[in-house]
Amino acid sequence: MNYILFDGPSRNALLPFTYTRPVADIRVGILTIREKWESYLGYITTTVTEDYLADKFPMVEMEENIMINASYLPNSELAEHIKHLEENQAIFDGDNVIAFFAKEGQDDIDFNAFERIEYEGEILKIEHTWDIFSKNGDAIKNDFELITKGRQSAPIPSSVNTIKPENIFIEKGAKLEFVTLNASSGPIYIGKDSEVMEQSVIRGPFALCKGATVKMAAKIYGPTTIGPYSKVGGEVTNSILFGYSNKGHDGYLGNSVLGEWCNLGADTNNSNLKNNYAEVRLWDYESGRFAKTGLQFCGLMMGDHSKCGINTMFNTGTVVGVSANIFGSGFPRNFVPSFSWGGSSGFTTYLTKKAFEVAKVVMARRNIEFTEQDAAILEHVFEESKQYRRD
Numbered sequence: 001m002n003y004i005l006f007d008g009p010s011r012n013a014l015l016p017f018t019y020t021r022p023v024a025d026i027r028v029g030i031l032t033i034r035e036k037w038e039s040y041l042g043y044i045t046t047t048v049t050e051d052y053l054a055d056k057f058p059m060v061e062m063e064e065n066i067m068i069n070a071s072y073l074p075n076s077e078l079a080e081h082i083k084h085l086e087e088n089q090a091i092f093d094g095d096n097v098i099a100f101f102a103k104e105g106q107d108d109i110d111f112n113a114f115e116r117i118e119y120e121g122e123i124l125k126i127e128h129t130w131d132i133f134s135k136n137g138d139a140i141k142n143d144f145e146l147i148t149k150g151r152q153s154a155p156i157p158s159s160v161n162t163i164k165p166e167n168i169f170i171e172k173g174a175k176l177e178f179v180t181l182n183a184s185s186g187p188i189y190i191g192k193d194s195e196v197m198e199q200s201v202i203r204g205p206f207a208l209c210k211g212a213t214v215k216m217a218a219k220i221y222g223p224t225t226i227g228p229y230s231k232v233g234g235e236v237t238n239s240i241l242f243g244y245s246n247k248g249h250d251g252y253l254g255n256s257v258l259g260e261w262c263n264l265g266a267d268t269n270n271s272n273l274k275n276n277y278a279e280v281r282l283w284d285y286e287s288g289r290f291a292k293t294g295l296q297f298c299g300l301m302m303g304d305h306s307k308c309g310i311n312t313m314f315n316t317g318t319v320v321g322v323s324a325n326i327f328g329s330g331f332p333r334n335f336v337p338s339f340s341w342g343g344s345s346g347f348t349t350y351l352t353k354k355a356f357e358v359a360k361v362v363m364a365r366r367n368i369e370f371t372e373q374d375a376a377i378l379e380h381v382f383e384e385s386k387q388y389r390r391d
Helices: 033-041 076-083 129-134 136-148 352-364 372-384
Strands: 002-006 045-048 064-069 089-093 096-103 115-118 161-163 168-170 180-182 188-190 201-203 206-208 219-221 224-226 235-237 240-243 252-254 257-260 281-284 289-292 300-302 318-320 340-343 346-349
Touching (some): 033 076, 033 136, 076 089, 129 257, 136 168, 136 188, 136 224, 352 372
Parallel strands (some): 002 045, 089 115, 168 188, 180 201, 188 206, 206 224, 224 240, 235 252, 240 257
Antiparallel strands (some): 064 096, 281 289, 340 346
């Protein structure tokens, strides 16, 4: 069977992260949503997404296809239901479709003509940007069970101080000495070829993905995920770095999500709680205004390729778009549009030519090419986000 993940109605609510990737390639827990589905289904998946992303994330259609709403995170029960879908059948979660059977070229889907199967089991769904960190604990636990089932952890070095070592899994090639790992509140996963430097203190649930680094004497509270080849230092609470992003120095990051290729300058701090303890509002791309989150704790949402200088301060509930460059004293406003250059005193447009020059250098340091596809995607984001910039 051919499985295709589609963005679904939550795509715009997940901006700025879905400016540069399909919903399926959001990382929550240890794995991306796509990696989870492929593990449960045992098949490679492709994607239905925005046209400007389709060259980099193509769809492969066959005579018979199962379409899956990528906002939903898989579990064993749901995956089995989906594997047994037949023609003109669809699985629903209330009014929302989770998955359906489609024939090649079947463009107009009338679900009234489908046999409706209600899924009544427990399920995780990523509908808003803040779901990425607020549901990360459950996602880490589920991924931990999936990845480690039937496998043996590498030995925990004798210098490592542990609590609940049975909830700790270390992949081959990982380096860690003279650190504290407390897995009493949730599992701790240390990925292949990653490193936890000495005197770091980590409380689970926690995931350190392949090639990532925790710098010396870092303090990390779960649920936190450090994506592949990212670096973190200082103090981190309930946050996610998708991959190839750096918070390498002292400073605080809490209840936050960073996309790929982001960099936080030394002593950058974000607020995750308002002074009056009120509900946090966050910029909503769909409505074009700030919307309620229902959360008391909510920090920074930063899109791919965005950076900030040393001593940058982010207020509670700040959204930064793609390829923004922020610097200077004071708090920048709570919504920084994509391709913005500046800080609290104001912003100008960060031209794509200059942004691409930086991206090429940054990615080359990790032996990854900044391709024409990448440039075309960012050019589209530049144009689409023009409405939010004020020069």
